[in-house]
Amino acid sequence: MAELVASRAASREARKNVRTSNRRRRAIMLAIVLGVILVAALVAGLTMSPDLYASDYSQKQQAPNAVHWFGTDFQGHDMFCFSIRGLALSIVIGLLASAVSGFVALILGSISAICGGWVDKVILWLADLFMSIPHMVMLLLISFSVGGGTLGVVLAVALTHWPSLTRVIRAEVLRIRTGEFVAASRAMGKGNVWIAWHHVVPNVLPQFIVGTILLFPHAILHESALTFLGFGLPLDSPAIGAILSSSMKYLATGAWWLAVFPGLMMVAIVLLTFTLGDDIKQLTDPHTVQE
């Protein structure tokens, strides 16, 4: 008996030592930190006085120093403030695009799964069509056809990110609708609307939220790419794509900071949102929620 008690105590002790840190707490902390960084960049960029990144030819072409952390460009813009401003623009466009794409995906995916038949076929065909054309070509086409500029970028990015999420939502709604617990609910006399609201929505919502968050980094990368190629925002505007594009001319002269810092900031934002999305996925998926 004493032996047993001792062995139990020992095993408890052993387990206490190997017990991993609280993953859920870590995930929530991470989510908060990431959210704060995103919001800070957004607010700082949008409320920034234009004087901070105004051109100042007396300060042009400086390498990073104590006053200009990221250096200055050929027009004397402070690259730090200029990049923050650019990031804020990217985030706004990214948010707009992922919201629109997510909404389209939700509507099309649900209709596709609920109606079935030819409606389903048409929507799937449309999704396949969008996915079969190289994404960049699609973006260029749309942006170009509406005359480029801010409107062109927003439309192009918003209208091309829905197909994959639509398929996910369609599959998920379909799986739940044909599931046994929905069949049981129907047998207990519950109507379609009731089932949709109480059974389908709670099961699809997490997928939808995570999918929409994961669209965001794609959207801002595509926005920058379009601008970089000259089909997006005007090249003199403070946008990461535009900054990178104009830095091309000066890289050969050794002005490495013009490309490196804005590029790194963009990558950082993309990685942050990816991590945030994965994090939320793990927290809401019943299979991994306890890990």
Add this chain to the structure above:
Amino acid sequence: MADSMLDQRESIEGANGIEGVQTRPENAREAILEVEGLFLSFTQYGTGLRQRDLEVIHDLSLSAHAGEIVAVVGASGSGKSLLAHAIFGILPDNARVAGSIRFRGQELDTQLQARLRGSSMAFVPQSVDYLDPLMRTLEQVRGVRATADRARMALDRFGLDERVDTLYPFELSGGMARRVLVSTAVIEDADLIVADEPTPGMTLEMAREAMKTFREFADAGKAVVVITHDLDLAYSTADKIVVFYAGQTFEIADAADFRDGGVRLRHPYSRALVDALPQNGFKPTPGTQPYADNLPQGCLYANRCPLKTGECTAEHPPLRDFAGGRVRCLHPVSEERRDGVWGDESVDDGLATGSQANGFAQARVEPSRGPRLLEARSVSFSYKEGVPVLEDIDFSIREGEIVGLYGPSGRGKSTLGYLLSGREKPQSGTVLWDGEPLPMRGYRPIQLVYQHPERAVNPRWQLGRTLAESWEPPKELQDALGIEDAWKKRWPNELSGGELQRFCIARALNPQTRILICDEITTMLDVVTQAQVWRAIVKQAREHGMGVIAITHSLALAERICDRIVEI
């Protein structure tokens, strides 16, 4: 299909189909697998951010020697599958293991597990979902090392001919997929096979064939551990039986001890298992297995034990040698005490205790407005064009009647259940309730309870809500089914299949239900729970004049509870 009363069938206990089942002295042989003092816990999140450790296996021991088949039986949710997963190192990340697992005397750590897995140790997982959905049968069985010829031979012995070689898992029936799974394990030249529930969905003959294959393995000097709910199969084919309960080893006994109504068994729970078999007393044991976060101080069985004394609730009994086996009990049932304690005890729940097929019939209450009829008239159904599942089937049941629908897997029993409940529509023929087409609006008088409760409840609903979707069952019914109030606050992934199934049944026992279709509802449950659940259903059916269709592959069960049995 003709209604027919199946007469007798060879009793498993009498005719042991497998040759060479003898218990041999075990110290002569090498121990292949030794599990000693195993503890397993999960780190879980409580409300919000609080973490807690749920200890689900406590001080579990088991050993398997060369030449031995060890059957692991016990309550659903007692940690049987977890043990298998711990041996193979495939537990989820939030699991913590302490204690010792040795393979041929060598401590199994993560590296060794990875090296031995699939070569020296083979695993037959419980769910057929473990088959690669994109791999054809022959490739699947062949694996990485074996030849196609050997794979073919392995499939042959389970009665799977060349036609299945090129089929994908989704094209196989449940029983066929199960046989493919077993084939994947026996083809490796492993020293240890651990099979987690290898036989559900197989016919009795198939299950015996599988056990015979395991026997040949054992005779070739290997060790086999079979985790099963099928007590009949366990004691007719294994050498040694290990009884698990609430994450502990309660008893390690020779399989022979389970014969003759289990009079040689040492632990009260082992006795309860044998008594709960449909062909024996079909005796339920009140109460439920304690949950991992709410374990009592002393013996884990004390709350249900008829032999409990004060010591039992105070002291934790160790596993000790007793009368040729091992038992974890302060007062094991010894020869002298047996008669007095177990003699003529009967169940006084108002139901018959006799073993005749119509044992329950006397308690029947005639429904007030004349029994209505549910009938299927020459219905046919196929999921895939040209492959009919049901052809021209007639079936009928009246309110107040309990009918068994019996037959091997793949005969369309479940599909007939779907048609009768209105879940699927027949492609030809009609289903009529009281002479009219099935009512599809409002609460349907014909309800279906599914085989897999995990799929039949919304994973994002607490169980109280799942229950309330139908009605609020009275306290007596909840007690009869063994539903604990605390479970209603839990999420489905926190309960075992057996516990979830009780909710699914309670939900369907709404008095508005006139015909209840039970599709293999107790296949995945232990025999004690099976007896408890079926007694509750039969009682409710008799009191409310409800009809019951029991779809089952267990003839013993059907004979025990049904007024008539239909073979399909």
